Amino acid sequence: MPLRPPGDVMRLARMGAMMPTRLSFLRVLLRRLCAERAQITRPVWSMTAAGHGHAVYSLDLSGHTYSLVAISTDLPADQRSDRVIATAWDAAFVLFDGVPSPDDIARIAENAPRQEAGRFSPRDLVLSRANKSVRMWNATVDALRAGGQPDATMIRDIGYLMRTTAVYGNGKFGIADRHVIAGRPGLDGPFAAEMLTVYLIRHFTLDLVQHVGQGRLEPGLARHLGIGNATGLGMAPFLVNHPVLLNNWMVARETALGRVRSIERLTDPEQAQFHALHVRAARHLSEWHVPAPDHNQVLRDLEAEWQAFQPHFDALDGPHPLEKLWQAAQAQSVPCQELVVALMLEPFGDLIDGLAECMGDPFGPLAAPFCGTDALRQAIEADWAWALTADYTQADACRRFWYVSAAKLEPRLGDRFAEPGAELETPLDIARRVAALYRDLPAGDGPVSDFLAQYPDHALAAFRVCVLSRYPYADIRDNLIAATCKPIDMLRCKLSFFGATKFDPKSDLWTRITLAQGAPLGDELTPENDDWWLPVLAH
Amino acid sequence: MTHSWTEVQALGVKAASGAGVPPAQALAFGAMVARHLADGGAETPIAAALRAPDSIVALALRVEKVIEGASMNASAVTVREADAGARALLFSWLSGLPCQTALTLADDTIIASLNLAAPSDRSRPDRVPLGPELQEQMQELAAKTYVPDSDASRSAGAGAGLMDLD
Incomplete structure (x- = not known):
């Protein structure tokens, strides 16, 4: 099956409609953690009743131990800002290579809250920080203290207790270069260390809120609390500055689509799974609302279009059913087509998960020059x-x-x-x-x-x-200095490869997203729990 | 003070850009700086090159010719450079290419065998040394590439005026 041509795929309008798939980096990481039945331990927990102090979480991944050092501080409300120009945050984090000694923790506690102004060592793999969603945080603490549970509707609408505003890797501010960990199983994929950090931060936020609230969250609600992220222009040039990496991400995804389109027949259980995934996607869309009227209208249009497209999921019992589904999707909008792509990949891990190993760029561009x-x-x-x-x-x-x-x-x-x-x-x-x-x-x-x-x-x-x-998918085929260029499309593309959901654009320049919503909790990392594509609130 | 490879490479790119070197050559220069310093190379020729940006463009062109030669002919390419500093940078530049390279240095001559289809097998250290004088010189040049804040940029920047903290 020929791949979709780069001239179709590498357009901003399409990249700006991409959805997370089972090849998204957080999903790949979680699959590995589940396969290894990873266990998260908490060797250090030094927190005041108000939730200020530090904690350490450790886990083993493919023969290496990694630890998240979390520093929680008392941030005055007037200093809380998601903008990159902020200088203070509710919490700061370092993913540490190994188990940190007391001296390591003291060093990180001194430097991590300073973020870009701090100085880090090659054992510090990732640096991050996060701010609370004050509304979600306070509501959860209040509910737990009252012996109850937070409002499920609020969890559905916000989806996280904290959101990161930067996740730095690859040598920034003295932390380890990518090549230090690039050969390690589990962290060899793109942004794997960053995704591990994000997942452990989510775990920490759930621990912290239960510590402060002095109560236990129901697992169904806790699972729907991911980790938020606010992302601006800093992320956009990456796609231009890493052409081979971009190519490899796209080739893996398009190859996966090509393989799935080639499937000759679906079994009855596979057809049933397609039906179930269509229903799940419809519910996910119905739970996905954003404040910006124009972006919300796109979602509402997609929701209606998705329902109208449903009959095509009733015609999957003939030969080449997915090619037919795909061809039917060609008459739909670009957002609908990209949702179909992501759904079509979901049931076929055996066929496509191995492609995740081809999504890195360990060598740099190996392109012979033109002879003339x-x-x-x-x-x-x-x-x-x-x-x-x-x-x-x-x-x-x-x-x-x-x-x-x-x-x-x-x-x-x-x-x-x-x-x-x-x-x-x-x-x-x-x-x-x-x-x-x-x-x-x-x-x-x-x-x-x-x-x-x-x-x-x-x-x-x-x-x-x-x-x-x-590398035919290495360049975005649009004019990136045109007045019509929307950087948000570049952000959406990259964030979908991370595994982001609930895109909530605040302008053409920045967006909020949710990561790890619906992902297995820290004590649920077992193979049967890798089923959280487009999560819906199960409460 | 030691730095990550990425820090040194990125600073090298920005310094060359600030010195007026075109972007592709600045990118390659940054990679060369990290390789050169990681291999224990002297800082003096880097500082000198940054004071004479045309020399960086000329070095990039010489590397381009080596790659071009390797792409057309499997045999080794010979490069002669009388100036010891420029020769050291040329050696590091070729050594830092993403492809597999075999280099021999004899007097003022570098003999380079490049396999453009195979990735480099050179490893990178955890830390790269960078002396304060060169660091300061590079930071001063890098600063020439930054755009100061303006009223317009403050009001139009990502997130400006849109912080609905929830």
Whole structure:
């Protein structure tokens, strides 16, 4: 079965509609934890009655021990902010390699609350911080103290007790580089260490609220409390700056879809599972409401479309049923198609879970250069025709510019015609650069190095053309500096690969999400519990 | 003070960008800096290169020619460089490529055999040394790539004015 072409898949409008799948990184990690029947221990718990202090959680994963060091502080309400420019948080975390000694804990307790201003060691694998959802937190504490349970409706609507506002990995602020853990089973997949951190933070928030509330949460409610996350522009350039990684994520997902579409027949239990998953997805959509009217309308439209699409799930008993389902989906909206993709992958772990091992990029780009400028031109015409059609001198084709802010050293997006700093633009304008390269290529053939000697500014575009010729899903096929570019689409794509649900966009620039909602609790990590795609409140 | 590989590489990229080096060459320069320092290379030629950004572009072009040569011919490529500092950087640059490399250094000549289809088998250390003088020089150059806050950026930044803390 041929894969969907990159020209269809790598468009922002589609990437911005992607849904989590069983290949999403948190799901892959949890599957491994469940397969290994991992057990979380809590060797340190030093908390005041109000929930301030520190704790350590440890678990063994494929022969290595990892520990989450959690620091909970008393944060004045006027300092609580999700913005990356914040300087204080309710809680700070480090995923530690091994079991931390008292000296390690003291060092982390000193540095982790300072986050970017702290300094970390190669045994610190991930750095993170989180703020409470004050409404959910207080309601849960009050209910538990009164001997009751928090309101299920509120849990459904909020979905977490705390939300992280940054999860730093790969060498930031002195923590371990990715290569330190890249060869370890269990942490070898993309963002596996970050996902382990997030899962353990969720576990900590459940412990902490029960400690402060002096009561036990019902497991059904606790399971529906995931961990929130607020994500802004800092995440968006990653997809452009890691083309091979992006390619490998997409190839795995598209290969999985291709394999599933090729299935000749479904057994009766498989058909029943498809029906059940359709119902679950419908319930998930009905529980997914967001404050932003435009985004909520997209969800309501999808909810209605999904119900109307249901009859296609009654026609799965013939030959090639999933190819037929897929073809029927082609008449639906892009969000509906992407939901169908995610659902179609869900029942077929035996067929596709192994693809998760191909989603990393341990080597970097191994792309041989073009032997001459003629070959470079032909590659541009073959793969970049979409980039050559825009007129980048038009204001709306180049209105946006990406930059790094001096205040927080974080990526930002500006208006070239209204804000200063465009001369310091970060080179995410790949399409414009390839078009400029194409214009300057000589009429005759010649060595690319000779051309680049004359035009050194074109080296980045030449590199990207070279990479895309080997890694076809490596580049987003949209103009990322156009006025119409919505960074939220890039965030949605990346976060869906993380396994995020309940996307709650606050603008085109940032979103809230929920991770690990419905995931097995810390004492439920057994193989039969890997069934939490698109969770619904089971209370 | 020691740093993570990623910190040193990222600082190298930003420093080269701040010095005026085009983005692809700055990216490659950053990777070279981490490899060079991790292998115990001297900091002096890095500092000198950052003071003469054209030399970084020229080094990148020489590496490009080596890769181009390797892609067209399986035999080793010979590079001569009389300046010891530039030669050391060239060696580190080639050594840090993502592909498999076999390098021989004899007097002013580097003989490079590249297998562009095979990944590098070079390991990376947990920490990379970076002296305070070079760090300061790189940080000063990196700062030239940052855009100061403005009223517009403050009001339009992600999350600005939209913090409905729940």
